[in-house]
Amino acid sequence: MREELQKKEALLFRSLKEALEKSKALTRSCLA
Amino acid sequence: MKGTPYDFFIQFHLTERCNLKCRHCYQSGRVLEMNYREICRAIDNIKEAVQSWVTEYDMEMSPSFHFTGGEPLLRNELFLILDYVRGNGFSSALMSNGTLIDGDTARKIKETGVSDVQISLDGLEDTHDSLRGKGSSRRTLEGIRNLVAQGVDTNINLTVSRVNMEQVDELVHLAEELGVSAIAFSRLVPIGRGKGLSVQALTAEEVADFYNGLRKHKSNDRVTVTSRDPLAAIPDMEEEIPQTEMPIGGCAAGVFGVTITCDGTVMPCRRMDLPVGNIQKDSFRELWAESPVLWSLRKREKYHSGCNSCRYWSVCRGCRAIALAYARAIGEDDYLGPDPQCPYYQSA
Secondary structure (H helix, E strand, O other): OHHHHHHHHHHHHHHHHHHHHHOOOOOOOEOO | OOOOOEOOEEEEEOOOOOOOOOOOOOOOOOOOOOOHHHHHHHHHHHHHHHHHHHHHHOOOEOOEEEEEOOOHHHOOOHHHHHHHHHHOOOEEEEEEOOOOOOHHHHHHHHHHOOOOEEEEOOOOHHHHHHHHOOOHHHHHHHHHHHHHHOOOOEEEEEEEOOOOHHHHHHHHHHHHHHOOOEEEEEEOOOOHHHHHHHHHOOOHHHHHHHHHHHHHHOOOOOOEEEOOOHHHHHHHOOOOOOOOOOOOOOEOEOOOEEEEOOOOEEEOEOOEOOOOEEOOOOOHHHHHHHOHHHHHHHOHHHOOOOHHHEOOHHHOOOOHHHHHHHHHHOOOOOOOOOOOOOOOOOEO
16 A cells, blocks of 8 residues: 555656756746 | 755635625535644644655655635634644745735734735726625725735735726736735636626637736836736747646646645645545545546646647646636536637647
8 A cells, every 4th residue: 555655656756856857937836 | 856846835725704705706615614623633634745755755845835715814713723834834825805904913914924915806996896895895905005014925816807807907006006016817717606707707819818918017027917827928938848748837736736625625726626535534645646636637648639739738738627617517527628718729
């Protein structure tokens, strides 16, 4: 269970890091 | 992680009670409210997730809580909650209609150390009052003046529709006079009571005209004129857009944050009624990593009918809540199609 969670998190944060490293804060996020 | 921090935020609705009855409100009438202790436990739940992301994945985080309602000042424990969040190392912001902010309340807000207060203003006096009730404009402006007088970073957010789209120049001038730091424009999402105003929602052509019109205010040095709408940034994007399979900006829903409602329901965005769990019984860490709805919002391959192949996908994706609202209006539950008000699609 824990292993499965960490596998998903690792994938998510690896992908997010790669994507964010390519960005220069091009847009502001919207959630309001 | 070195470079751009992960700007992660929680929009936390403390109540759906409100002293106004705005015609465009998106709330759905939740009655149950977490009490103070339950809210603290919810914050602990989120803190545990954030700490694990930092320690286990070396994420550079910039987490924050944005408290709203209903009207958050109707919660007696608001200031205790803001203290609790601050004590746990998170920054916080407040979103309010401003009508309950007298001088003393503004001073208390200042003391909480919130990063900023966003006040909703929906047009010049007659327009605002027609949407929010007679006399509300005057009370909202008083609230703004009280915050500014206390030195609180105050910004205005306006929900744009055909009702107020011609008032931008005068509203920018008003924002300058009030001394707020920014005035921002968001599109009407036709859900909740806002469904009744759906004929006033902008078309794609009107969206293009509106955001082009905002550009002339970019050089204003007295107040920042902006929009948190992902579409608003598109006309100014001249650089090459990284063609990633995960988002790097744009719509935050499920990517850079989530919404928690007053009963603990977790959803991608308050305007997307797609519950993915409840903060009172679920581990936030597990929800964030495992929710199929949240994952679908993060992956280009899940989008369809043009949005997925647009060169702006990684920095935009339009407004997912508007895509869902229009789909639901024709009996579908699709939140991954094109934003029907988007004028900017370009093949990647």
